[in-house]
Amino acid sequence: MSEAVLNNIKTRRVVREMTDEPVQREQIEAILEAARWAPSGGNLRPNRYIVLEDAETRRLIRLVSPGMFQRAPVLILVCTNWQVAAEHHLPATDRALLIDIGTAGQTMMLAAHALGLASGPVTSFSKEAVKIILNLPETYSPEMFICIGHRAETAGAGMRAWKKISWRDLTHWERFK
Amino acid sequence: MSENWVLKEDEAVELLALLITSARIQLDEPAHYGPLRLLTATERLSGMIRERSSDKSRAFLQENIERVPEMRMAMSDVESYTAALDERCRAVAACLLRHSAQAEGES
Numbered sequence: 625m626s627e628a629v630l631n632n633i634k635t636r637r638v639v640r641e642m643t644d645e646p647v648q649r650e651q652i653e654a655i656l657e658a659a660r661w662a663p664s665g666g667n668l669r670p671n672r673y674i675v676l677e678d679a680e681t682r683r684l685i686r687l688v689s690p691g692m693f694q695r696a697p698v699l700i701l702v703c704t705n706w707q708v709a710a711e712h713h714l715p716a717t718d719r720a721l722l723i724d725i726g727t728a729g730q731t732m733m734l735a736a737h738a739l740g741l742a743s744g745p746v747t748s749f750s751k752e753a754v755k756i757i758l759n760l761p762e763t764y765s766p767e768m769f770i771c772i773g774h775r776a777e778t779a780g781a782g783m784r785a786w787k788k789i790s791w792r793d794l795t796h797w798e799r800f801k
Numbered sequence: 802m803s804e805n806w807v808l809k810e811d812e813a814v815e816l817l818a819l820l821i822t823s824a825r826i827q828l829d830e831p832a833h834y835g836p837l838r839l840l841t842a843t844e845r846l847s848g849m850i851r852e853r854s855s856d857k858s859r860a861f862l863q864e865n866i867e868r869v870p871e872m873r874m875a876m877s878d879v880e881s882y883t884a885a886l887d888e889r890c891r892a893v894a895a896c897l898l899r900h901s902a903q904a905e906g907e908s
Contacts, residue, residue: 688819753818
């Protein structure tokens with residue numbers, strides 16, 4: 625197993641302060657390419673990605689996204705395309721749809737980190753307002769923004785852990801007795 | 802009481818957007834995120850009015866509100882978080898008293 629991959633996983637952090645230095649187009653495409661390889665329930669790939677670089681659009685999105693502390697030069701919006709879900713008779717409550725959003729988001733953030741970029745997820749936004757601002761198709765629901773940029777020198781260490789944990793605290797071996 | 806305009810219409814609308822969207826998303830989020838959203842609005846409002854505020858108010862903002870982002874990350878330490886918010890409440894009360902005294906002096 626590659627030590628570099630494990631190290632990338634362990635050293636990635638959510639970054640909430642970014643500079644306005646632009647992100648190269650090739651880097652954005654590499655992140656999207658990584659997302660394409662994220663695991664997807666039934667390999668159905670109901671996620672769609674919307675890349676936002678335009679400054680005014682990003683400003684408007686931030687205004688309706690109380691959880692978006694970053695002023696990131698690139699926003700990637702992960703959407704669920706409900707048309708795909710309907711074609712495969714997936715109910716709206718199917719957990720695979722939520723899991724797909726998570727795997728795509730994490731894959732993009734790891735890819736960004738591997739490219740030397742900062743990233744952070746944001747789910748605290750008004751879905752209805754985002755739909756209006758982006759003129760989303762009816763079948764798309766906005767689920768999560770991935771903010772991409774360069775870490776600001778002033779960026780803090782991130783949200784403090786509620787308590788120190790190791791993988792052992794999260795794991796139980798075999799059956800419960 | 803100062804009658805200077807310190808907030809532009811566009812800024813007020815932006816703050817309104819933050820508050821109304823915060824109200825909506827709070828329905829889906831843990832209760833302790835409520836203070837976080839209010840602090841974010843406080844911080845944004847402070848940033849909007851800082852340049853056009855009186856020296857006295859600007860000093861208050863710099864001393865008490867511009868450190869709000871540091872508090873955001875400390876929610877896991879409820880005791881410190883509560884103490885920091887109490888400190889801001891005392892500071893804002895003192896600021897209100899100063900404004901009130903000035904208004905009375907001018908009337």
